[in-house]
Amino acid sequence: MSSEPRIDTALSPRYAQLPTFMRMPAATDPRGRDAVVIGAPYDGGTSYRPGARFGPRAIRAESVLLHGVGVERGPGVLDLLDVVDAGDLDLSPFAMENAIDEATTALTALYEHNRAILMLGGDHSLTLAALRAAHREHGPLAVIHLDAHSDTYPPVYGGRYHHGTPFRHAIDEGLVQPQKMVQIGIRGHTPNPGSLSFARDRGVVIVTMDDFDELGTAGIKRLLLEHTTGQPVYVSIDVDAADPAYAPGTGTPAPGGLTSREILALIKVVGDLQPVGFDIVEVSPAYDHAGITSLLAAEIGAELLYQYARSLDAVPATPALTVDHDSSPGRNNR
Amino acid sequence: MSSEPRIDTALSPRYAQLPTFMRMPAATDPRGRDAVVIGAPYDGGTSYRPGARFGPRAIRAESVLLHGVGVERGPGVLDLLDVVDAGDLDLSPFAMENAIDEATTALTALYEHNRAILMLGGDHSLTLAALRAAHREHGPLAVIHLDAHSDTYPPVYGGRYHHGTPFRHAIDEGLVQPQKMVQIGIRGHTPNPGSLSFARDRGVVIVTMDDFDELGTAGIKRLLLEHTTGQPVYVSIDVDAADPAYAPGTGTPAPGGLTSREILALIKVVGDLQPVGFDIVEVSPAYDHAGITSLLAAEIGAELLYQYARSLDAVPATPALTVDHDSSPGRNNR
Amino acid sequence: MSSEPRIDTALSPRYAQLPTFMRMPAATDPRGRDAVVIGAPYDGGTSYRPGARFGPRAIRAESVLLHGVGVERGPGVLDLLDVVDAGDLDLSPFAMENAIDEATTALTALYEHNRAILMLGGDHSLTLAALRAAHREHGPLAVIHLDAHSDTYPPVYGGRYHHGTPFRHAIDEGLVQPQKMVQIGIRGHTPNPGSLSFARDRGVVIVTMDDFDELGTAGIKRLLLEHTTGQPVYVSIDVDAADPAYAPGTGTPAPGGLTSREILALIKVVGDLQPVGFDIVEVSPAYDHAGITSLLAAEIGAELLYQYARSLDAVPATPALTVDHDSSPGRNNR
Amino acid sequence: MSSEPRIDTALSPRYAQLPTFMRMPAATDPRGRDAVVIGAPYDGGTSYRPGARFGPRAIRAESVLLHGVGVERGPGVLDLLDVVDAGDLDLSPFAMENAIDEATTALTALYEHNRAILMLGGDHSLTLAALRAAHREHGPLAVIHLDAHSDTYPPVYGGRYHHGTPFRHAIDEGLVQPQKMVQIGIRGHTPNPGSLSFARDRGVVIVTMDDFDELGTAGIKRLLLEHTTGQPVYVSIDVDAADPAYAPGTGTPAPGGLTSREILALIKVVGDLQPVGFDIVEVSPAYDHAGITSLLAAEIGAELLYQYARSLDAVPATPALTVDHDSSPGRNNR
């Protein structure tokens, strides 16, 4: 539980006050926290629709619906973790290599002084910075990666870094253990041997949407447990893993994707693992409507923090959910 | 079948003329009807995004696609029931307690003179008025409640009534039988013991989304039959039961919700029960796009009326649907 | 593989240059091609929301995300087929019978000189022209038809042709074999005996959404194989087969529809058949947002072309998809 | 003042009840009225962006802000005139010549039994029907025509009638006196001698935007008085006369147009003339946002009705407006 005074939603309506993530306390130089939420407003690596630089602002704005404060709410994320919103990384929109380096430095400093980070993107290229920082602290990482694209693409258009490259660099730099890396939601009607085979050749497990339909959520959860148990795990979620119906506000949407329910069900496995870092990226608000993409991203971020609390044994394991059960999980405050 | 002349869609395109619900006859002081459709344009009880005051207008506008007139269409709702659109309740936007009282009085009068009511919201706070009116006619009610939130929240911000409170008041006032009440679609990543346990302690069955995934549509239907058979049933559907992908136009959206198909499948059970009142609430058109939320609400309303006709034995039971079957249900006029 | 030079996406970002379908070569009078993509910008037959005249432009604009060029991508559609974008049919917006006749003449000429056509609508009335043209080349056709509506409606409002009539005319004119015709996605809460029974009486198999829920994707695939194997097949996909959550940008949306995943899974059967013509119609961009409807239509069109290549034995059959499998399908370039 | 009971806005909020124009009484077969408001939901004559078929519904929806009821409001339009909303013309979307004929018949009947008509479009092609009907009652008409386009274009695409032709047909049919016809707002960077010279050769005064800038509102008013005084005048306002900033929701927008203030100032001259018919056309709501185009159209319609009342000597002439003046005009209820 954070030491700062929290906003009491029973006094302050959720649309009031500066919107930090889940109405957490703001803290610009956090130290000693269980977790830190940090925005990465950057989209210089976007190959199609830009706009993810406005992602952190939009995710925070919608996240106030997911507040976890006050006695009415029981043990919410803010009761379970000492977590703060550290604002945004200040990144150059004009000089990509600078931006990646600045992000790496800042995230490394955050890891030194705090336990875990949830990064709100921003485009996917900054995940490389987050992996570098997490690797420095935890060594080679297992990865759970939800995305429509494997992001193991080579450089293109003269750009060493872009939003299709983070995992290729991460593998090349030894930041991750490719055989302990699972990519879920990959799709498209024909193969791209160049980037997919790069990953597969190194042991990455790629779960296409066809695979997903075959294995089901339960099967994928088992797969994740098999591949990542006992390892420090980084969880990276590109919101375009979801179908455009659920996440229109993104830069390279791909039809035939996951539903919000599937994503939220899937990441419940994270509490049974040893997660050390998280991101939710590629929200491009100018293409969103009614905030549904940002809200989904916020819900994913909130769930990841809750699962992080679970992984720390800060909460009892989720009880079996049946309609007879008195303690089944509930609802957001309303 | 209503006594008034109906709009003939073969002569009048569906976008023409003042849009009553499903192009029903308008009747400002209806008497002796099987059912009455009434709008409740009010959003004074909204805790987050307002705008549901424009819900009835928007639902009617989209509902013209669901017309049920003319010999081409066979036994449609307007052939099966004497049902009219009675316009809107006139409710103060500025004085909440007045609004609830005015609504209670007006709905009570409608019940006195007609058989059933379908209320188009408006925010959920007015369901309390509808329950009071239905209770006066039918005694303590069983309830089928689809929603992301249990709406058994206590007063907050100095407001005795708001859109999170109707079922708490209804239980406290004895309008409903909590052990014959089923809430479906409840979700959120952490419990709110205060409001959920209020309901559970009194016997309400809460079907969370996790429960839903486990039980499936068929399981929930059985549950509804078990809990509500033989009782006068009130059916209240908050459009935010649907996932924001299906219903972006609402005030407190919650990712991870029901699909339109699941909702429409689920409410087919209503024709096998003894329904006495219906509402579809929380449509906030300023957050909708292309009318999809309003259209879903209209389709739900139309299906509820059709099921109401079924419950009166006005139609034969839906035949088993197979592709071999000559009489399987069909399509909207186009 | 087309003879014209192709755009190299490694040099030209996907948002650059005039957007042909999938960045194909443009060719205004194509001859000797495996397939021709042609737009049909027309909405004079629309009974509710117009705007499908802008469909081809919008589908092309989104389709650039689905480019299939360059060595990085492996055998994509443009590697497998000699296919070009022939631009649009020039059709009168004001004189419907002229428009249908002009379309018939132009499409017939395209069939004479090329092997198959993918038509981008436009409203569904032009499918009649496409069926007339395909019939002239291939005789009576089997039909796979995804739609919320059976489009076997009679004339109305003094219009011999409109977007609800193409399959009624096609049956009456003997263009199709009704017993080899399957309609999938048909829905609505009450029957329209007039138009559905017209189809069923002639042997058309109508798969309602309730049927779909019962049979599942696998069951429907079997049904399609049973009914259309060994026949020249025309595939017509009205984007309103998809639920409005997935396809808000259409003229007569109907809640309770198919998901994008279901549609994309279903049409994979087409490669096992003998398809001769394709259309994807009823995209109305003014009601779309973030291009999700157009993008879904583009993905469907791209998949149909890929399946067409499969049907010509131009590609090996899709390998069984498992996470162990090295050759499982991949992703779009990003 | 109309004989029907009126909605009392002090009791019924403006967003409640079925939205008739300015919350007027609805009357489907009006007789003996000073004025009748009628919708013409039709866009079969649109050459670019369709959607004006939804214009009447959208204009009515926004017009409720302009209510003129109750003692608080003083002599409003509904106090001054016996005026009703007669609903919509039922017009074929598929058979243009039928639609024009049906509209002519229906409008002629309305003129026989009532004094004046305000038609809410719909596309501009229906103005021909209105001119035929008004001509039958009043003989050759003077015309005040605000538009970006002169609408004296010849037939094209095989369509005898379309939204660029009404005034060419009207001149050819002798319905109007071209030398008593003034067109205001005409613009575009190069001449179209074919259609403009057709008009000019017959004596029509064309006021381009450059002319407008030179003459000013006062100059144009003088011009209108000179050309139309002493004649029965028909006033036709295409909402695209306004700049797209003020009226984005239209089919063929043209930058460089009039402001809302200029249009509203200009039409104040109408009360000094002998107007007999009015229309406001080409509102295409799918391209509007926040209803601003529909609201402007509604305000224009309301002002035209007020000026009509003035022309009947039903109100005193507008007093000179100065800030010292006690009786200067005021504001809408709020």
Add this chain to the structure above:
Amino acid sequence: MSSEPRIDTALSPRYAQLPTFMRMPAATDPRGRDAVVIGAPYDGGTSYRPGARFGPRAIRAESVLLHGVGVERGPGVLDLLDVVDAGDLDLSPFAMENAIDEATTALTALYEHNRAILMLGGDHSLTLAALRAAHREHGPLAVIHLDAHSDTYPPVYGGRYHHGTPFRHAIDEGLVQPQKMVQIGIRGHTPNPGSLSFARDRGVVIVTMDDFDELGTAGIKRLLLEHTTGQPVYVSIDVDAADPAYAPGTGTPAPGGLTSREILALIKVVGDLQPVGFDIVEVSPAYDHAGITSLLAAEIGAELLYQYARSLDAVPATPALTVDHDSSPGRNNR
């Protein structure tokens, strides 16, 4: 100049970090400041389109474009004034009288400890609270009021307070000097004697849009100088004073309004007066697009603060602007 460290826009892009107004320092309990910016997220008094509760958040989000920090920018607002963003008032959405009282108390406290307040609305009803607070500090106030509506309407729908009443209550309570009150932008096509004559009878000068066209910006400025010089002045700007083309995102839009240039030119007079309080209200973001209404509101707020600095002799008078002049005002950083 504020004592807190400021965001350096040369290091932090404008879309980064939590958006305070003009990127000012945030300070929750400010004391001793020249000015305090405070949000009033409340729309319980809205009679038509609600949503102004989201106004403060949206205005702040757009205001970051108007940053005034760093040496590059010269003497900007943040260089000239010690001004902070104090966040939002926490106001009940459900209990209007509570909300007004809470706002009055909080604003009174702010006035006690600081010199001036800029309130970001929220609906116009809260201006009453601001006037009560300013009056307690400064006695009866002169008022400059830009609005489409005079807001001297009586209570309605059982609501003592609503957004049409603040100035009626303020006159009744003696908070303002009606003869030193000027209302600008008032419009509508017929008089509302009840509310306008209430104001005029007490000496309020009402400048309708017709008056505005006659007097021009220069004339109105003279009028304002004449009426308010030598008095403590409160400046209240309802964004609906602007035409809907400039401010679509508002609750009761009225065509025929002011342009952004006219408003910005007009309020330059404020620096020559003795202003003590400011508000900019009625921004309803759900009806806005591309943030243009919020951005206009932000620009108005920024200009008011700059004029406030001028009124304190913190800056030299604006130099005459000519193209020969070296010191003419410039531009925002970009």
Add this chain to the structure above:
Amino acid sequence: MSSEPRIDTALSPRYAQLPTFMRMPAATDPRGRDAVVIGAPYDGGTSYRPGARFGPRAIRAESVLLHGVGVERGPGVLDLLDVVDAGDLDLSPFAMENAIDEATTALTALYEHNRAILMLGGDHSLTLAALRAAHREHGPLAVIHLDAHSDTYPPVYGGRYHHGTPFRHAIDEGLVQPQKMVQIGIRGHTPNPGSLSFARDRGVVIVTMDDFDELGTAGIKRLLLEHTTGQPVYVSIDVDAADPAYAPGTGTPAPGGLTSREILALIKVVGDLQPVGFDIVEVSPAYDHAGITSLLAAEIGAELLYQYARSLDAVPATPALTVDHDSSPGRNNR
């Protein structure tokens, strides 16, 4: 007049076929033309809202309304000039210096083989490339620059080039003659001495919006004639010169700007000068609605081409516009 066959709008509706600018012929390697239209889809230099990479596509899409083909239209741009649409520059989104260099090379080649260029942006940083190319052909250039910002800002965020710098580099590189450079529309409520004084110190004439209000369109035209007559002139128009009401779809909007009429009137002076190059930049379609910003940009581009034809004596001088005049300019085809 171009040598290629043109689209005949009398046969092909304007929404049909691939949208080149004004439906011009497309030609990928143009030579010997009077003018070439080229897109510059790039937004890597954007400091706030990105998205201008989609500008060329959107401007072309709306420009089809401004077609200038066919005998009905008289001497339109396509009759007067041999002008083609050369597609887009292929520019790296990830490597800004590469992009500027690639653009410089490509534009230089176009100038070598053709007479003039109209560039459709893209963000303003590419104007530097265009100035370099034009300078190579024509020596130091006079400049007419419409913009809210002077774009003489220094590098920031590690980016040598960005959209606020083109004219600073152009002055530093000697590409332009600063004393023959006029900037119009510059605004903001406080000075930025750093960038404005850089320009003024070198002789640039800066016309702020206050200056504009004082001088009027006629005065500014005189100023432009005085400063640029007899020189090769480059005309650069940032669409944010227009007020956000007219051009919401841009990256750094600024309230208080020019109207579309003022811009269109102002650039009529260009035909009296010796223009050699043109651009219209900063259209960001994701923030546009109903295409109004793109359409304004297209109209500006079309007018610039027409004025270019005038400057070549290809058309007679525009006749004085009076309502008596037979030859006054007309309208777009409709």
